Amino acid sequence: MEYEAVIGLETHVQLKTQSKMWCGCANAFGAPPNTNVCPVCLGLPGVLPVANDEALRLTVLGGLLLNCRIPSFAKFDRKNYFYPDVSKNYQITQYDRPSTTEGHLDFEFEGAIRRVRITRAHLEEDVGKSFHFERTSGIDFNRAGVPLLEIVSEPDLASADMAYAYLNALKDVLVYGGVSDCDMEKGMVRCDVNVSVRPRGAADLGAKIEIKNMNSFSGVRRALAYEIPRQIAVLERGGMLVQSTRRWDDAAGITEEMRTKEDAHDYRYFPDPDLMAFEPTESWLDEVRGRVVELPLARKQRFMRDYQLPAADAQTFVDDVALGAYFEGVAGQTRNPKAIANWVINNLRAHLAESQTTLADLRFRPAHLIELVELIDSGRISSRIAQDVFAEFFATGESPAAIVQRKGLSQVSDAGALEALCDEAIAANPGPVADYRAGKSAALNFIKGQVMRLSKGKANPAMAGEILERKLGGNRSGTRA
Amino acid sequence: MSAPHIDIHRIAGLARLELSPDEESRLGAELSNVLDYIKLLEEVDVRAVEPMAHAVPHSNVVRADAVRPSLSHADALSQAPSQSNGLFIVPRIVE
Numbered sequence: 364m365e366y367e368a369v370i371g372l373e374t375h376v377q378l379k380t381q382s383k384m385w386c387g388c389a390n391a392f393g394a395p396p397n398t399n400v401c402p403v404c405l406g407l408p409g410v411l412p413v414a415n416d417e418a419l420r421l422t423v424l425g426g427l428l429l430n431c432r433i434p435s436f437a438k439f440d441r442k443n444y445f446y447p448d449v450s451k452n453y454q455i456t457q458y459d460r461p462s463t464t465e466g467h468l469d470f471e472f473e474g475a476i477r478r479v480r481i482t483r484a485h486l487e488e489d490v491g492k493s494f495h496f497e498r499t500s501g502i503d504f505n506r507a508g509v510p511l512l513e514i515v516s517e518p519d520l521a522s523a524d525m526a527y528a529y530l531n532a533l534k535d536v537l538v539y540g541g542v543s544d545c546d547m548e549k550g551m552v553r554c555d556v557n558v559s560v561r562p563r564g565a566a567d568l569g570a571k572i573e574i575k576n577m578n579s580f581s582g583v584r585r586a587l588a589y590e591i592p593r594q595i596a597v598l599e600r601g602g603m604l605v606q607s608t609r610r611w612d613d614a615a616g617i618t619e620e621m622r623t624k625e626d627a628h629d630y631r632y633f634p635d636p637d638l639m640a641f642e643p644t645e646s647w648l649d650e651v652r653g654r655v656v657e658l659p660l661a662r663k664q665r666f667m668r669d670y671q672l673p674a675a676d677a678q679t680f681v682d683d684v685a686l687g688a689y690f691e692g693v694a695g696q697t698r699n700p701k702a703i704a705n706w707v708i709n710n711l712r713a714h715l716a717e718s719q720t721t722l723a724d725l726r727f728r729p730a731h732l733i734e735l736v737e738l739i740d741s742g743r744i745s746s747r748i749a750q751d752v753f754a755e756f757f758a759t760g761e762s763p764a765a766i767v768q769r770k771g772l773s774q775v776s777d778a779g780a781l782e783a784l785c786d787e788a789i790a791a792n793p794g795p796v797a798d799y800r801a802g803k804s805a806a807l808n809f810i811k812g813q814v815m816r817l818s819k820g821k822a823n824p825a826m827a828g829e830i831l832e833r834k835l836g837g838n839r840s841g842t843r844a
Numbered sequence: 845m846s847a848p849h850i851d852i853h854r855i856a857g858l859a860r861l862e863l864s865p866d867e868e869s870r871l872g873a874e875l876s877n878v879l880d881y882i883k884l885l886e887e888v889d890v891r892a893v894e895p896m897a898h899a900v901p902h903s904n905v906v907r908a909d910a911v912r913p914s915l916s917h918a919d920a921l922s923q924a925p926s927q928s929n930g931l932f933i934v935p936r937i938v939e
Contacts, residue, residue: 380909381909381910381911382909382910382911382912386912387907387910387911387912387913387914388911388912388914389911389914395917395930396929396930396931397917397920397921397930397931397932398914398917398920398930399914400914400915400920401912401914401915401920402915405915405920407923413905413906413907414905414906414907415906415907415909416906416907416908416909417908417909418909419906438897438898443858445860446937447932447934447937460897493937494931495936495937496936497936498936499926499928499933499934499935499936500933500934500935500936500937501928501929501931501932501933501934502931502932502934503930503931503932504920504932629858631858634897634898636898636899638905639898639900639902639903639904639905640897640898640903640904641903641904641906642903642904644904
């Protein structure tokens with residue numbers, strides 16, 4: 364029997380705020396343990412949490428970017444459980460009235476646009492971080508109370524690779540929108556995976572297995588690549604799967620059971636009496652809507668459509684937003700955006716990296732890049748020379764035309780001058796000439812290279828090739844190789 | 845109206861409370877009485893009333909996203925039963 368996997372993800376991302384969700388402690392990674400803490404986030408008795416308005420905005424912004432509906436009423440609830448990293452013995456979350464619901468995320472996977480429905484994206488607080496020692500555990504509450512957006516997907520994912528693609532697309536959207544930095548090295552993204560298998564095409568879902576606390580996308584992919592065949596193997600052996608929670612052991616590359624449904628948590632959610640409901644007003648919503656940006660996939664498709672860029676180039680401008688914005692500023696003024704894209708991606712990026720500067724430090728104007736492309740397109744300079752011209756104006760800001768003029772870099776398209784250069788190259792390279800005449804057509808490229816060298820790169824390569832072929836071809840006896 | 849059943853043993857477990865059999869029967873009876881009392885509300889017709897999340901008619905209580913000074917490290921850990929390397933030390937967590 365053939366089986367299929369059904370996967371849903373619960374993804375937690377830390378919101379990009381200055382301060383924590385309920386108090387003014389810094390939302391900052393890397394501080395010494397328990398230095399960004401106060402009575403509120405330590406959960407000491409008698410404190411009153413007050414909601415961070417930017418976290419509420421980022422939550423709704425995240426929802427809008429994921430095409431969610433924004434209900435007119437949201438509230439906060441207590442999720443009750445005992446664990447040392449939750450000092451209040453409850454985590455504040457949104458249970459039945461979340462800030463955003465019913466959205467979707469479109470992303471590219473295996474050459475097609477796929478859609479995963481988003482059940483909800485709600486706001487909750489992060490908990491402390493535990494460190495485990497031989498006989499004790501240690502808790503750092505710096506992370507406790509950091510605002511988290513939990514994005515719950517419908518079980519619309521069908522493979523480990525698809526889950527991986529979804530997570531990357533989700534991250535791109537949230538980073539793009541300024542909702543979260545999603546820096547996995549800093550633990551800003553965590554993921555719970557729900558996965559079941561069933562006979563292909565069956566209507567009913569199999570027993571749901573949850574893999575908790577994944578902190579890398581590649582980990583999610585590896586865990587699913589292990590877990591899906593494991594579940595199928597159990598069924599094929601005639602075994603039964605029961606709803607349970609498993610832990611991914613990254614070092615061993617396996618999942619192992621933590622608990623089954625029988626001892627599942629009973630969280631006893633109830634409205635947090637310390638916190639008032641939030642009812643977004645129309646003007647507040649308008650302000651958040653004003654922060655909605657073009658999504659990565661839409662941007663990629665637009666770059667491909669409007670500038671006729673290949674997918675890889677468009678993706679480069681999606682991945683590097685600033686570079687894409689720079690390209691757009693230049694591309695709007697040129698007839699040859701494709702060439703501009705090549706210069707920006709191949710040359711500008713390399714020069715910026717090499718000189719350790721940024722777009723803000725550029726010495727030349729967009730007009731220079733346009734002029735350079737026009738010099739090439741009109742045949743005034745060869746693309747080989749253009750590389751030098753680019754390096755020159757990148758360093759000095761001088762205009763390409765002025766550089767070409769001053770250094771005498773104009774392409775040699777004068778037939779007489781080229782003939783002389785070709786004669787010189789033929790005379791100096793009897794071996795390759797003989798090879799060519801003997802039928803090794805590749806030898807022509809070598810001789811052409813010598814012409815380019817003699818001309819210091821200024822010879823019009825197409826014309827030089829024609830002249831060489833005519834000069835040598837007349838004496839050719841052999842057939843073309 | 846039947847008396848609501850209370851599984852006092854389970855509730856005590858959820859609250860991490862260890863109750864003696866005497867306490868279980870006494871508290872079980874008391875909590876059942878509380879629930880009976882609350883059950884009086886079932887006599888009120890609330891079909892047309894929106895459930896409310898809070899008794900105080902307030903909403904949108906927020907603060908600006910600004911960092912304020914935290915506790916000093918020493919103050920933060922002053923109530924810790926045990927500490928090491930700046931961490932609150934607790935019995936080893938095994939799940």
